[in-house]
Amino acid sequence: MDLGAVLVGLAMLVVTVVVLADPFVKSSDGGQRAYQSKRGLSARMKKRTGLWALRDLDFDHELGKVSEQDYKVTRAQILQETAAALEEIEKDEAAVEANIEEEVRNLRRTARESGRYCHQCGQAREQDDRFCTACGVEFKMAETLSE
Amino acid sequence: MLAEIGWIALVLAFIVSAYSTIAAFRGGDEGRHQLVVSGRNGALLTFALLTVSVLTLTYSLVKMDFSLAYVADVTSRSMSPFLRLTALWGGQAGSILFWGWLMSGFVAALVIRKWEQNRELMPYVLAVALGTTVFFIGLSLFISNPFDRLWHVPGAEELTRAFFRSTGAMPYIPKDGQGLNPLLRHFGMIGHPPTTYIGFTGFVIPYAFAMAALITGKSNEDAWIRATRRWTIVAWSFLSIGLVLGGRWAYDVLGWGGFWGWDPVENAMLMPWLTGTAFLHSVMIQEKRGMLKIWNMILIILTYALILFGTFITRTGVISSVHSFAKSALGPVFFAFIGLTFIWSLSLLFRRMGTLRAEHEVESLLSRESIFLLQNVLFLSITFAVFWGTVFPMISELITGTRITVGPPFYTRVTGPLFAALVILMAIAPFIAWRKQPLRALDSKLLFPALGSITVASAWWISHRQHPDSFFALWVVSFVVVSILYEIGRGVRARVKSRGEGVFTAIGRLVGRDRRRYGGYLIHLAVIMIGMGFIGDAFFKVETQGTVSVGEQIQIEGYKLRYDGLSQYMGEDGREVLEASVSLFNGDEFVKVLSPRRDYFVVQRQPVTIPGVYSSFKEDVYVLLVGWEEIGMDSSTFKVYINPLINWTWIGGLLLAVGAIIAAWPGGCIALQRSYAIRPRSVESRAAAGD
Known part of the structure; x- marks a missing residue:
């Protein structure tokens, strides 16, 4: 085989190995949960389905394709289903918000306990600082960092 | 050197795609993000590597590197550079590589466009789509390698084809090539095979999503349907355009005065188109009413199997026809792959059958849902008739030793009435409401299209009395045309009346707010125009x-x-x-x-x-x-x-492309979101309480 082809082939092989190995080299667990079941995903689908159904029903009604009685019954039914889906989405979003708040609280607590941040405003501080550079509060001796 | 680079890229693409298939599947199964991302990177790499392979082969074809057996087979010094370029898909080895490259392109596009959505399904979508790609790359590498060279082996009567030189073999480089099959030396070769292949490979994406939904147990949700809607429209449109261009090529080159001869390979393209069309319509019922879930699975599995079957027929020469230029050892491997994927898909479907219950029942025999169900039955009946006619010569040869060919009269007699029924449904369906259509309300709506179409067909019949049997065919197609125009007219009138819009503004907004529906109507009109060519051929030729x-x-x-x-x-x-x-x-x-x-x-x-x-x-x-x-x-x-x-058939093909662009154009849901504001019950109750 031609030497030039072998060299180009080796270059392609190196690129291939680097690209395939890249996700393992970059240690990240960001996506671990991404493949788990997502709450609320189905509800969002139901919401879209409901909106579509409403749009079609309204237009069909406008064109006189649906009787007045059927229209009222069907519209109420779709509205009920879609509203239920929205409620589910709302609950899901509230749960997400609660999780975020919990995470923030945990981080604040950790920061406070570590003594690396100002107890009053949260500004980062150096080991030998006596006053906060942001709010000016005096650090007591007990708060002096020790390695 | 270039051919060697192309071959190395092909080998790497095979290894990478096989790895990525396994990595994506296991990563999804075990929830290992890094493994899935590595599989995704592999999908992009596969496309890049196959692009290198395709480019090197194309360059060898254009430059007439006759040291490659494939180049010597399909090009010659007398061929124009344009024809040498089309030779990429003009022979077996090149077309299989081209198939794999297009497939990998679809997978790469999917990964780039859809990675952040449907993340639960994505690892399995990747595994299934790449699994199909691996098969085609494997065919290229091990059975029909476009980079094989010609060798003169001492003692052998014929030249040997292989990539590597065996002991004592001397390279053989012919001074000129055989050249492309004369029937393929036509301008249409730039359009017909690529569009058909794009249609074929494009349908693998909805199939992969369907299988992913079955594997993950998410088949009951319609996320896979929504994710693949646009892909399906694109694939279907390319397949349709491929069919029309194939007809045009036959009309220009084969010299028998027609454009559709029920040739086995034409049939092989038509069958996935039929099931694909049924699928395209049937998914709407699942989206809107949560019904026909099992039907949709069956339709996409059948479409995928028939696409493989179509490629099998075209590329293995199993059924003699004008298209089956290439005969090779591909047959058994292809047959085994079709069988295994079909059985695997059905077993997955049976395993999840219990979860695929419809969310609603058919409430009335006269409803949009029941019309779509009937349409599915008709499409499948036509597919079965065409399938039977296509494989019958093979079966008869196997059993009796004599090949009995089924001619055009069989197809027209069996499928003609079924197609007519489908066209009538096409005319009626827009007037039928979801859930339940009161019969009394339907009469008044259908009166105008029925009378209009009878008038048009009668006027035609009066001037063409020598063809009385054409009256029904012309009535059916004019019924559809008048119905669609009437339906659009009613929509426009409603907007003008209720919103005070001008006519042109109303038309623009009507189409813009529901591109899928009105793009679909345009496609229906295009299909009718294509059908006019068939009517002309059947009655007035x-x-x-x-x-x-x-x-x-x-x-x-x-x-x-x-x-x-x-x-x-x-x-x-x-x-x-x-x-x-x-x-x-x-x-x-x-x-x-x-x-x-x-x-x-x-x-x-x-x-x-x-x-x-x-x-x-x-x-x-x-x-x-x-x-x-x-x-x-x-x-x-x-x-x-x-x-x-x-x-009218060729113009219909162009109109179909326009309709498909409208139907698949992104952004149709923005207006929808602005149109309605629904609040959850909790908000409504708070509002009522004066919060």
């Missing part, structure tokens, strides 16, 4: 044959064709051309000079009959040179066809 001396005339309908003489010359790509000069008169008025030809390809020893055609919106005058006197050349035989409405 006229043909005659005559032997005339120079200066004599042939008369057909209102036309006169005067034979002016015959000339003989050498064509540019190794063909001996015999070209007749025929003056066409409409009555006594001169129209144009037609030049029907008979090209004889010397190397391939193959004649090709090229028609002389005069085209108008109304009809084509299609003239074939079928005989001549070898000495003197003062008398020749011509076959003349009048092909009414045939150009």
